[in-house]
Amino acid sequence: EDQVTQSPEALRLQEGESSSLNCSYTVSGLRGLFWYRQDPGKGPEFLFTLYSAGEEKEKERLKATLTKKESFLHITAPKPEDSATYLCAVQNQAGTALIFGKGTTLSVSS
Amino acid sequence: DTAVSQTPKYLVTQMGNDKSIKCEQNLGHDTMYWYKQDSKKFLKIMFSYNNKELIINETVPNRFSPKSPDKAHLNLHINSLELGDSAVYFCASSQESRRQETQYFGPGTRLLVL
Numbered sequence: 322e323d324q325v326t327q328s329p330e331a332l333r334l335q336e337g338e339s340s341s342l343n344c345s346y347t348v349s350g351l352r353g354l355f356w357y358r359q360d361p362g363k364g365p366e367f368l369f370t371l372y373s374a375g376e377e378k379e380k381e382r383l384k385a386t387l388t389k390k391e392s393f394l395h396i397t398a399p400k401p402e403d404s405a406t407y408l409c410a411v412q413n414q415a416g417t418a419l420i421f422g423k424g425t426t427l428s429v430s431s
Numbered sequence: 432d433t434a435v436s437q438t439p440k441y442l443v444t445q446m447g448n449d450k451s452i453k454c455e456q457n458l459g460h461d462t463m464y465w466y467k468q469d470s471k472k473f474l475k476i477m478f479s480y481n482n483k484e485l486i487i488n489e490t491v492p493n494r495f496s497p498k499s500p501d502k503a504h505l506n507l508h509i510n511s512l513e514l515g516d517s518a519v520y521f522c523a524s525s526q527e528s529r530r531q532e533t534q535y536f537g538p539g540t541r542l543l544v545l
Contacts, residue, residue, distance in 0.1 A: 353532065364435075364521050364536035365474070406472065412532065417462060417525070418476035418487050419534060 323348045327409050327422035334399055334429050342394040342425045344409030354392050355419060356385050357408040365408055368394075399429045434458050435537035437522050443543045444512055452507045452540045454522030462486075462527045463505035464534065465497060468519040477520075480505055481527055512544045 326345045334340055346354065353372050357365035369378045371387040378385050382403065384395040394407055406426045410419035435456045444450055456463065464487075465477040478497040479487035485497065494510040505522060522537040 355533065357536075359472075362539075364538045367533055367535060370533055408474065410474075417479055417481075417527065417532065418464065418489075419474075420476075421474040423471065423473050 323411065323413055323420050325409055325411055325420055325422035327407075327425050329425060330423070331426045332428070334396075334427065336400055336429055336431045337398045339395070339397045339399070341396070342407055342409075342427070344392040344394070344422055345390060346392070346409075346411045346422075347390075348411045348413045348420070350414030352412040352414050354387055355410045355412070356392070356394055357410065359406045359408055359424070368407075396427070399427070401429050401431050403427060404429045435522055435524055435535050437520075437537040437540050439540060440538065441541050441543075443545065445545055446512055446514060448512050449508070449510045450512060450542070451509070452520055452522075452542075454505045454507070454537060456503055456522075456524040456535075456537075458524055458526075458535065460524040460526045460535075461502050462525045463499065463502070464523040464525075465505065465507050466521045466523060466536075468521060468539070470518070474521070478505075478507075509542075512542075514544050517542055517544045 328343045356368040359365045369385040374389045406424040408424045410421045462481045464479045468474045480499045483499045496508045499505045519539045523534040525534040
């Protein structure tokens, strides 16, 4: 069964303190791995798509990487506005639905 | 411009009632989805439509019935609402083509069944 596990569940950082979020997955043929950001009371906002091991993508203070078993979302010098829940999802070769992890809730304090 | 919109944003209703949630996308996408996010914030697929045709129907009670009048709209009708239906329902859309399958989500409909 396809599965996505995110860790940690919650992460508290000081402003400027870099860290990484982990997304481990098992999937029957990876079609794509997706990172979303979700703010309280809002819908998930698309961040990145990764398709193959070794691929990396960056956006401002965020960088996503992918291996055959996991993905990391690296946050460099975070700011309070980076506080949100970060969701990882995979799409397998068979279907179009996204299979989500339970998310990592990031809190960045100044 | 709103890409994926849902109405209503909030819905409070009594057990046993029937209610509908509407979703519209102006992205020109041909695939639309309904997801349910439970109290633990876990997002799970319910249905998917491609060009008005149902392509995914997860294990969801048959009290839930999606309807797609055209490829820009996907509505969700729920009969005989139960307490356990309380959740946030998200609509999403994507373009069904190779490497263009990013799903874009609406703002959600918060359903509370009393």
